[in-house]
Amino acid sequence: MSAPVLIGYFDSEAQVLDATRAVREAGFVLHDVYTPYAVHGLDDAMGLKPSRLTWVCFGAGLLGCTLALSLQYYTSVVSWPLNVGGKPFNSFPAFIPVTFELTVLFAALATVAAFLARAKLFPGSRRSVLPRVTDDRFAIAVTPREAPSELDAAEDLMRRHGAVATDLLEEVAS
Incomplete structure (x- = not known):
């Protein structure tokens, strides 16, 4: 069984950029950041390498x-x-x-x-849906590196950086 994934929802791109940097610096596993449009600087904040x-x-x-x-x-x-x-x-x-x-x-x-x-987008595969993310919200999906008990710390970190809501999912599309 995979570790639970914490989803933090944000209202602005500035908040999601700050939270993304903070989540990486705190040592959490950053699955992905979901945005309704391209956000400049998000690739650097996520630490993504150039695409192959x-x-x-x-x-x-x-x-x-x-x-x-x-x-x-x-x-x-x-x-x-x-x-x-x-x-x-x-x-x-x-x-x-x-x-x-x-x-x-x-x-x-x-x-x-x-x-x-x-992207693991095979025919017939089901994916978790994050409501409003393709409309007007931003979301960050994180997992703790070690113990699932660190999810409270991750939620607190996201709330300090402007998360308006959080959800706990058993798995998320990576």
Whole structure:
């Protein structure tokens, strides 16, 4: 069984930024911060590292480009060479549109798949819903590092930094 998760609700982005920094400094495990819109400085306050999705996108795009060029070269030069208007068999300018399309297709599909896998958003999986967070509230999900009895200290810390309400959940989507 996983440790219970304390959710603190806030009304402003300044409060959630201060509380996020305080929660990290106090040594609690910060699961996530839920906001209705992007908050500048929240990535630094949470201590997030740069995303690796860019490398997935680059690698998949490179794979798509390589496959497109290889397939077109093979069919035009090796497998079925046709003399069309005296053009060379390896006519690179004719390969550009298909290469571009496959590069974008592979990069987009791989990036979406990697994002869904990283966010654990599989079909049929149920997730806890935090009311009003996508509307006008901010929320922080924390777990104590060691003993569940530290939840009172975490709740007190969040209240000191402006939490208007708190909830205790058995688990939360990470």
